[in-house]
Amino acid sequence: MERSDRTLIIIGGHEDRSNNKVILGEVARRVGSGKLVVTTVAMANGTEQLFDTYERAFRSLGVKHLYNLDISERAEATVPSKVKIMDDAAGVFFTGGDQIKITSQLGDTPIFQRIREIYDDGGVIAGTSAGAAVMSETMLVEGGEEKSHVIGGSVRMAPGLGLIDGVIIDQHFMERGRFGRLIGAVAQNPKNLGIGIDEQTAIVVERGNGFYVLGSGGVYVIDGTEVTYSNVAEEEPHKTISIYNVRMHMLSQGDRFDLLNRQPRQMKGRAAEKLPEKEEEQTAQHA
Amino acid sequence: MERSDRTLIIIGGHEDRSNNKVILGEVARRVGSGKLVVTTVAMANGTEQLFDTYERAFRSLGVKHLYNLDISERAEATVPSKVKIMDDAAGVFFTGGDQIKITSQLGDTPIFQRIREIYDDGGVIAGTSAGAAVMSETMLVEGGEEKSHVIGGSVRMAPGLGLIDGVIIDQHFMERGRFGRLIGAVAQNPKNLGIGIDEQTAIVVERGNGFYVLGSGGVYVIDGTEVTYSNVAEEEPHKTISIYNVRMHMLSQGDRFDLLNRQPRQMKGRAAEKLPEKEEEQTAQHA
Numbered sequence: 001m002e003r004s005d006r007t008l009i010i011i012g013g014h015e016d017r018s019n020n021k022v023i024l025g026e027v028a029r030r031v032g033s034g035k036l037v038v039t040t041v042a043m044a045n046g047t048e049q050l051f052d053t054y055e056r057a058f059r060s061l062g063v064k065h066l067y068n069l070d071i072s073e074r075a076e077a078t079v080p081s082k083v084k085i086m087d088d089a090a091g092v093f094f095t096g097g098d099q100i101k102i103t104s105q106l107g108d109t110p111i112f113q114r115i116r117e118i119y120d121d122g123g124v125i126a127g128t129s130a131g132a133a134v135m136s137e138t139m140l141v142e143g144g145e146e147k148s149h150v151i152g153g154s155v156r157m158a159p160g161l162g163l164i165d166g167v168i169i170d171q172h173f174m175e176r177g178r179f180g181r182l183i184g185a186v187a188q189n190p191k192n193l194g195i196g197i198d199e200q201t202a203i204v205v206e207r208g209n210g211f212y213v214l215g216s217g218g219v220y221v222i223d224g225t226e227v228t229y230s231n232v233a234e235e236e237p238h239k240t241i242s243i244y245n246v247r248m249h250m251l252s253q254g255d256r257f258d259l260l261n262r263q264p265r266q267m268k269g270r271a272a273e274k275l276p277e278k279e280e281e282q283t284a285q286h287a
Numbered sequence: 288m289e290r291s292d293r294t295l296i297i298i299g300g301h302e303d304r305s306n307n308k309v310i311l312g313e314v315a316r317r318v319g320s321g322k323l324v325v326t327t328v329a330m331a332n333g334t335e336q337l338f339d340t341y342e343r344a345f346r347s348l349g350v351k352h353l354y355n356l357d358i359s360e361r362a363e364a365t366v367p368s369k370v371k372i373m374d375d376a377a378g379v380f381f382t383g384g385d386q387i388k389i390t391s392q393l394g395d396t397p398i399f400q401r402i403r404e405i406y407d408d409g410g411v412i413a414g415t416s417a418g419a420a421v422m423s424e425t426m427l428v429e430g431g432e433e434k435s436h437v438i439g440g441s442v443r444m445a446p447g448l449g450l451i452d453g454v455i456i457d458q459h460f461m462e463r464g465r466f467g468r469l470i471g472a473v474a475q476n477p478k479n480l481g482i483g484i485d486e487q488t489a490i491v492v493e494r495g496n497g498f499y500v501l502g503s504g505g506v507y508v509i510d511g512t513e514v515t516y517s518n519v520a521e522e523e524p525h526k527t528i529s530i531y532n533v534r535m536h537m538l539s540q541g542d543r544f545d546l547l548n549r550q551p552r553q554m555k556g557r558a559a560e561k562l563p564e565k566e567e568e569q570t571a572q573h574a
Contacts, residue, residue: 148485175434240539
């Protein structure tokens with residue numbers, strides 16, 4: 001299978017790893033006969049079992065060249081044997097864990113430089129949960145679940161890997177009640193589009209200018225372009241935010257979103273057919 | 288204090304009952320020297336303790352004429368001694384519990400007729416939690432928390448008391464992750480405006496044509512008027528819904544919303560001053 005143009009597969013967590021594997025199947029399809037590096041850098045412990053789980057999943061999906069990049073401290077990200085794992089990779093998959101471990105251990109290292117090159121050369125960079133959060137320039141780290149955002153905020157944010165511009169990603173979206181914190185992040189700077197991704201759901205971002213939805217849950221796009229008023233700059237830290245005229249799209253599999261003009265549309269015809277919606281289709285592709 | 292024009296005070300649950308009591312204070316202020324009936328019809332057990340709690344709260348806020356309407360089966364709603372409790376009431380307060388108990392025991396009874404008259408005569412009808420849900424024509428009963436809505440839905444809906452038209456209320460909104468179910472309800476019929484109310488937060492609806500926000504949390508208004516596409520009528524019950532171009536406003540205390548033209552605005556000048564924001568102001572009013 002040919003390598004497609006540069007792609008991000010950003011997964012809201014808990015993607016299926018043992019049944020129909022729609023989302024991991026998309027990663028496998030895009031890696032094709034190339035090399036896939038699964039990195040467990042986000043995890044402090046249990047990295048071997050986690051890699052085993054993904055190895056079984058990806059091998060069953062036909063991925064033949066599979067490697068684990070396990071980095072437990074930042075110094076390792078410059079060790080030649082570790083850096084060499086990235087050679088000629090067609091794809092990189094970030095597992096879940098702690099997003100700060102990913103950015104603090106890989107940010108501005110030779111390994112991150114390789115990841116950036118793999119992406120720019122037309123590879124696929126995928127990540128689930130913490131691995132999804134790190135894709136944007138600014139990432140949400142913790143706090144603010146199941147409540148409305150207050151001006152002073154209780155949500156920790158940090159700089160992400162910046163593989164996609166102009167968006168803020170949130171994952172485990174409906175499952176963890178994160179609507180309030182994402183709208184809070186958009187209110188702080190409406191140049192960023194908020195994208196909330198449910199579990200078992202992913203967005204597949206092609207060439208950085210649009211995405212389509214894969215999986216069983218929803219994707220919420222929060223667009224602050226037309227906001228006419230918000231109180232987020234007021235000096236009342238405990239006050240709940242106000243924000244008028246937010247545009248929102250709720251998307252699911254079969255929907256596309258154009259990031260350049262911020263418009264959703266349905267996938268039809270050939271584009272829709274390309275969706276690996278069923279177990280049988282995927283098995284057929286990789287058998 | 289004069290009785291104001293007909294008012295609904297719709298509370299997202301867990302309003303403060305022992306400290307600053309901003310929301311209950313608004314009920315008390317509007318009832319003034321009139322009679323307030325607290326009805327615990329939504330509860331199966333513990334109605335006396337619950338009434339005691341509200342009695343203490345309302346008495347401390349200066350309400351002098353306070354009665355409990357406890358209905359444990361529908362037949363009681365026609366008993367003259369029970370109906371008589373409603374005589375000359377200036378306000379009715381519905382406690383939390385089970386919203387189906389409220390509608391099944393009071394719907395189309397002489398007591399409900401009295402409640403309707405009290406409202407139409409310029410009284411105040413307030414309700415918290417289950418007591419908030421029953422205000423609209425269609426009420427959300429259960430299900431659909433912390434997940435995105437699917438076409439076939441798992442949210443039970445039922446006919447409410449219909450004191451306010453054209454809206455669907457949801458309560459404990461961010462706290463219980465109910466965004467998905469409310470947007471699902473709006474997608475099914477965008478003529479209804481979705482209004483999600485956080486705990487410790489209320490909307491005060493004046494003459495049925497607008498409201499302002501009271502309390503510490505947020506109020507989310509979901510407007511489907513401009514929706515360009517949704518898949519809710521498709522015959523795929525397990526598919527997650529899609530809906531494009533929803534307009535959303537997140538409001539907090541200090542904001543007003545006009546229900547006729549569906550526009551938010553900030554309260555300023557005299558209107559804002561009327562807000563009983565501080566304990567001191569309320570105590571002064573009722574001392």
